[in-house]
Amino acid sequence: xxxxxxxxxxxxxxxxxxxxxxxxxxxxxxxxxxxxxxxxxxxxxxxxxxxxxxxxxxxxxxxxxxxxxxxxxxxxxxxxxxxxxxxxxxxxxxxxxxxxxxxxxxxxxxxxxxxxxxxxxxxxxxxxxxxxxxxxxxxxxxxxxxxxxxxxxxxxxxxxxxxxxxxxxxxxxxxxxxxxxxxxxxxxxxxxxxxxxxxxxxxxxxxxxxxxxxxxxxxxxxxxxxxxxxxxxxxxxxxxxxxxxxxxxxxxxxxxxxxxxxxxxxxxxxxxxxxxxxxxxxxxxxxxxxxxxxxxxxxxxxxxxxxxxxxxxxxxxxxxxxxxxxxxxxxxxxxxxxxxxxxxxxxxxxxxxxxxxxxxxxxxxxxxxxxxxxxxxxxxxxxxxxxxxxxxxxxxxxxxxxxxxxxxxxxxxxxxxxxxxxxxxxxxxxxxxxxxxxxxxxxxxxxxxxxxxxxxxxxxxx
Amino acid sequence: xxxxxxxxxxxxxxxxxxxxxxxxxxxxxxxxxxxxxxxxxxxxxxxxxxxxxxxxxxxxxxxxxxxxxxxxxxxxxxxxxxxxxxxxxxxxxxxxxxxxxxxxxxxxxxxxxxxxxxxxxxxxxxxxxxxxxxxxxxxxxxxxxxxxxxxxxxxxxxxxxxxxxxxxxxxxxxxxxxxxxxxxxxxxxxxxxxxxxxxxxxxxxxxxxxxxxxxxxxxxxxxxxxxxxxxxxxxxxxxxxxxxxxxxxxxxxxxxxxxxxxxxxxxxxxxxxxxxxxxxxxxxxxxxxxxxxxxxxxxxxxxxxxxxxxxxxxxxxxxxxxxxxxxxxxxxxxxxxxxxxxxxxxxxxxxxxxxxxxxxxxxxxxxxxxxxxxxxxxxxxxxxxxxx
Numbered sequence: 001x002x003x004x005x006x007x008x009x010x011x012x013x014x015x016x017x018x019x020x021x022x023x024x025x026x027x028x029x030x031x032x033x034x035x036x037x038x039x040x041x042x043x044x045x046x047x048x049x050x051x052x053x054x055x056x057x058x059x060x061x062x063x064x065x066x067x068x069x070x071x072x073x074x075x076x077x078x079x080x081x082x083x084x085x086x087x088x089x090x091x092x093x094x095x096x097x098x099x100x101x102x103x104x105x106x107x108x109x110x111x112x113x114x115x116x117x118x119x120x121x122x123x124x125x126x127x128x129x130x131x132x133x134x135x136x137x138x139x140x141x142x143x144x145x146x147x148x149x150x151x152x153x154x155x156x157x158x159x160x161x162x163x164x165x166x167x168x169x170x171x172x173x174x175x176x177x178x179x180x181x182x183x184x185x186x187x188x189x190x191x192x193x194x195x196x197x198x199x200x201x202x203x204x205x206x207x208x209x210x211x212x213x214x215x216x217x218x219x220x221x222x223x224x225x226x227x228x229x230x231x232x233x234x235x236x237x238x239x240x241x242x243x244x245x246x247x248x249x250x251x252x253x254x255x256x257x258x259x260x261x262x263x264x265x266x267x268x269x270x271x272x273x274x275x276x277x278x279x280x281x282x283x284x285x286x287x288x289x290x291x292x293x294x295x296x297x298x299x300x301x302x303x304x305x306x307x308x309x310x311x312x313x314x315x316x317x318x319x320x321x322x323x324x325x326x327x328x329x330x331x332x333x334x335x336x337x338x339x340x341x342x343x344x345x346x347x348x349x350x351x352x353x354x355x356x357x358x359x360x361x362x363x364x365x366x367x368x369x370x371x372x373x374x375x376x377x378x379x380x381x382x383x384x385x386x387x388x389x390x391x392x393x394x395x396x397x398x399x400x401x402x403x404x405x406x407x408x409x410x411x412x413x414x415x416x417x418x419x420x421x422x423x424x425x426x427x428x429x430x431x432x433x434x435x436x437x438x439x440x441x442x443x444x445x446x447x448x449x450x451x452x453x454x455x456x457x458x459x460x461x462x
Numbered sequence: 463x464x465x466x467x468x469x470x471x472x473x474x475x476x477x478x479x480x481x482x483x484x485x486x487x488x489x490x491x492x493x494x495x496x497x498x499x500x501x502x503x504x505x506x507x508x509x510x511x512x513x514x515x516x517x518x519x520x521x522x523x524x525x526x527x528x529x530x531x532x533x534x535x536x537x538x539x540x541x542x543x544x545x546x547x548x549x550x551x552x553x554x555x556x557x558x559x560x561x562x563x564x565x566x567x568x569x570x571x572x573x574x575x576x577x578x579x580x581x582x583x584x585x586x587x588x589x590x591x592x593x594x595x596x597x598x599x600x601x602x603x604x605x606x607x608x609x610x611x612x613x614x615x616x617x618x619x620x621x622x623x624x625x626x627x628x629x630x631x632x633x634x635x636x637x638x639x640x641x642x643x644x645x646x647x648x649x650x651x652x653x654x655x656x657x658x659x660x661x662x663x664x665x666x667x668x669x670x671x672x673x674x675x676x677x678x679x680x681x682x683x684x685x686x687x688x689x690x691x692x693x694x695x696x697x698x699x700x701x702x703x704x705x706x707x708x709x710x711x712x713x714x715x716x717x718x719x720x721x722x723x724x725x726x727x728x729x730x731x732x733x734x735x736x737x738x739x740x741x742x743x744x745x746x747x748x749x750x751x752x753x754x755x756x757x758x759x760x761x762x763x764x765x766x767x768x769x770x771x772x773x774x775x776x777x778x779x780x781x782x783x784x785x786x787x788x789x790x791x792x793x794x795x796x797x798x799x800x801x802x803x804x805x806x807x808x809x810x811x812x813x814x815x816x817x818x819x820x821x822x823x824x825x826x827x828x829x830x831x832x833x834x835x836x837x838x839x840x841x842x843x844x845x846x847x848x849x850x
Binding site for chain 2: 086088089094270388389390391392395398399401404405406408437438439442443444445446448449450451452453
C-alpha cells in the first residue's frame with residue numbers, strides 16, 4: 001500500500017492551497033477529489049469554462065483559475081474521480097476510482113470537503129421541480145444551464161449571488177422569496193462596526209441586491225409559512241409576506257438556508273465536535289492550526305466553520321505550514337501575515353450569521369413535513385419517538401430509520417438534531433448528531449468483494 | 463447521595479438487562495437498571511436481528527425453544543410487535559459433505575427430543591430460496607423462526623419495564639459493586655445504589671463486575687460486522703446462513719438486505735468505538751454473491767458493528783454467582799444472545815425472585831471458568847435443574 005506524508009481530501013480552494021503548499025515544502029502529497037477537474041463546488045469546472053461563462057459567474061469565480069493552475073503545476077499527485085468511502089484510525093484511506101477500490105496510508109490527513117447546504121424541510125420540498133440554490137449554481141457552472149421561471153426561496157449570500165449570475169446569463173429568476181425577518185436587520189446592525197474590515201464583502205452584497213432590483217426581479221421580504229404546492233410536481237410557492245398570503249406559480253423552485261460544514265469524515269473519524277450557536281451548526285473542534293482532536297487530522301476550509309472561499313484558501317495554506325512544521329521542515333515566513341488576513345476576512349461573519357440565521361420554519365417544521373427524504377420520516381414521527389423516550393439522534397435513527405438511507409443522514413442530520421433538541425427543551429449540543437458509519441458514499445458489493453488493500457489488517461482485538 | 467434500598471439492581475441496559483428487569487418487576491420486585499450509556503447502545507440495539515433456533519449450541523436448545531415461544535407472542539408481552547417477522551432460518555450446504563454434516567446434526571437433535579431442524583433437499587431448498595445459486599445442494603431449516611428489529615425490541619422491553627415501575631438510570635456507570643451486610647452496594651458516577659439482589663448483564667463490560675464479585679472470567683470484547691444494502695426487489699423470505707462460510711443474510715420488509723455472520727471488526731470497549739475492517743468484510747461480500755448471484759448488483763449503503771462479549775467456549779454465562787449469594791450473571795452471549803433475550807430474562811426473573819429455576823442452566827454456570835472460586839466460596843443453594 002502506498003504511503004504519503006499528506007493526503008488531502010477535496011480539491012476546492014482549501015484542498016488546492018494546502019496541497020500546493022505541502023508539496024512545495026517537500027512532503028509527498030496526494031489529492032483525492034470526487035470531481036473530474038479541480039475547483040470544488042465554488043470553482044466548479046473553472047478550467048473548462050470559457051470567457052462567456054466566466055463573465056456570467058464573475059470576478060471571484062475567475063480567481064479559482066490561479067489556484068487550479070498552481071495545483072496542476074505542483075508536485076502533488078492529483079487523483080480526480082476518487083470517492084473516499086472509509087478512513088480508519090490508522091489513517092488508511094479507502095476510495096473508489098474507475099470502478100475499483102484502492103487504499104493509501106497517510107501520515108497527515110487534510111479534510112477539505114467543505115460545506116453542504118443546510119437541510120430545508122418544508123411542505124412540498126421533496127416534489128420534483130424543487131432543488132437547492134447550490135444545485136442551480138452548479139448547473140450553471142458545469143453546463144451553462146439556467147432554469148426558467150425559477151423562484152428562489154430562503155436566505156443567504158449564495159442566494160443573492162446565484163440570482164445575479166442568472167441575471168447576467170439573461171434568465172433572471174421569476175421571484176425571490178426571502179425569509180429574513182425584519183427584526184433581524186436591527187440585530188445584524190449591531191455587528192456593522194466590527195464588519196468594517198470586511199467592507200469588500202459588504203460592498204459586493206449591496207451590489208448584488210442592487211443588481212437584482214435593477215433587473216426588476218420581484219423580491220418578497222420577511223416571508224414565512226412557506227409551502228410548495230403541487231401533487232406530482234411543484235406548481236407554485238405559497239407564503240405569507242406583508243401581512244397577506246401570496247402564491248407564485250412555477251415549476252421550478254430553489255431553496256437555500258445557508259451552508260454548513262460537511263461533517264461526514266470528521267464524524268467517521270470520531271473527531272470531537274461542538275455546536276456553534278452563531279452558525280447554527282456542528283463544527284469539528286480545531287486548534288489555531290485547524291488540527292482536530294485526532295492528531296494529524298486537519299480540517300481546512302469551510303469544513304471547520306463557514307468562512308468562504310478566500311478564507312478557505314488561506315486556511316489551507318495555514319494547515320500546510322503547520323504540517324510542514326510538524327514534519328520537521330524549515331518554517332515558512334508569512335504565517336502571522338496570513339493569520340491577520342484571515343482575521344480581517346472573518347470580520348463580516350458575525351453580521352452575516354446574525355442576518356442570515358436559518359428561519360424558524362425550517363428549524364421546527366410542522367409535524368406533517370418530511371425530514372428524512374430517503375426513508376420518508378416526518379417531523380411528527382421524530383417528536384413521537386422522543387416522547388416515547390428515545391434520547392437522541394442515534395436512537396431515533398435506530399427506531400425510525402431516519403438517516404439510514406443512501407445519503408447516510410447528510411440531508412436530514414442537522415434538522416433531526418434540531419427537532420429532537422427542541423422537543424426535549426435542550427440545545428443541539430446536548431443531543432449531538434448521528435454516528436457516521438462507512439461507506440461514506442454507496443459502494444458496490446462486487447467492488448468490496450474485489451477489494452485488496454494490499455496489507456495484512458491489524459488484529460481485531462487491541 | 464444514597465438511594466433507598468431496592469430489591470434488585472441490574473447492571474446493563476441491553477436486551478438481557480431490560481428483559482430480566484421486566485420479568486422481575488412482573489414478579490413484584492422493585493428494580494433499578496444502571497446503564498453506562500443509553501439503553502440498547504451496543505450489541506442489543508445494532509445486532510443482525512436474527513431470531514434463530516437453528517444451529518444453536520446443543521445446551522442452548524431448550525432455552526432457545528422457550529424463548530421462541532415468547533417471541534411468537536411478543537406483542538402480548540410488550541405491547542409492541544418489535545418488528546418481529548416469522549420466517550424460516552436456513553443454513554445452506556454448498557457441497558454434499560456440508561449436507562451430510564447438517565443431516566448428522568438434525569439426527570443428533572432428534573435424539574435429544576427436538577425436531578424443529580429439518581433437512582432440505584435440492585428442490586426443497588429452491589422452494590424456500592428461489593434465488594439461491596445453482597451449486598447449492600440442500601440445507602437445514604428451522605421453519606418457525608424469524609427476525610426482528612433489535613433497537614425497537616430492546617426499547618420496547620425498556621418501556622414495558624418502565625411502565626411496571628422499573629427505574630432506568632442511563633449514562634450511569636456502575637463503578638464498583640460490593641457486599642455490605644446483607645445488601646449490595648453499587649457506586650456510580652451519580653450516587654450509590656443499594657439492593658438486596660444484584661444481576662450482572664454487562665455484556666462486553668461484564669467481566670469487571672464479575673471480577674469485583676471475586677469471579678474473574680475472561681470476556682473478550684468483539685465487534686461482529688454487518689452490511690446493509692439499498693432497497694432491492696424482493697427475492698428472499700428466509701434468513702440464510704451457510705454451513706462452512708460465515709454468513710447471516712436476510713432481506714428486510716423494506717427490501718434492504720442485511721449481511722453479517724461473524725466477521726469481526728475492531729472492538730474498543732473503553733471508548734465505545736467499533737471499527738470496521740473492510741478487508742475482512744470482503745469475504746462476507748464474496749460469500750453473499752456466491753450464494754445469491756443477484757447480489758452482484760447490490761449497493762452497500764452502510765456498515766456497522768456493535769460491541770459484544772464473547773466467552774472462551776462461545777456460550778454465555780447464565781448463572782447464580784458462585785461467591786455472593788443473591789448475585790446473578792447473564793452475560794457473554796457471544797454474538798447470539800438476541801433471540802435468547804425474552805427467555806433468559808424470564809429465567810433470571812424467576813431466579814432472582816425465588817432463588818430457583820427449573821430451566822436447564824447448569825451448562826452456563828460461571829463455575830466452569832472459576833473452579834477455585836466455586837470450591838472455596840460459599841456454596842450456592844439454588845437448584846439449577848437438569849442439564850441438557
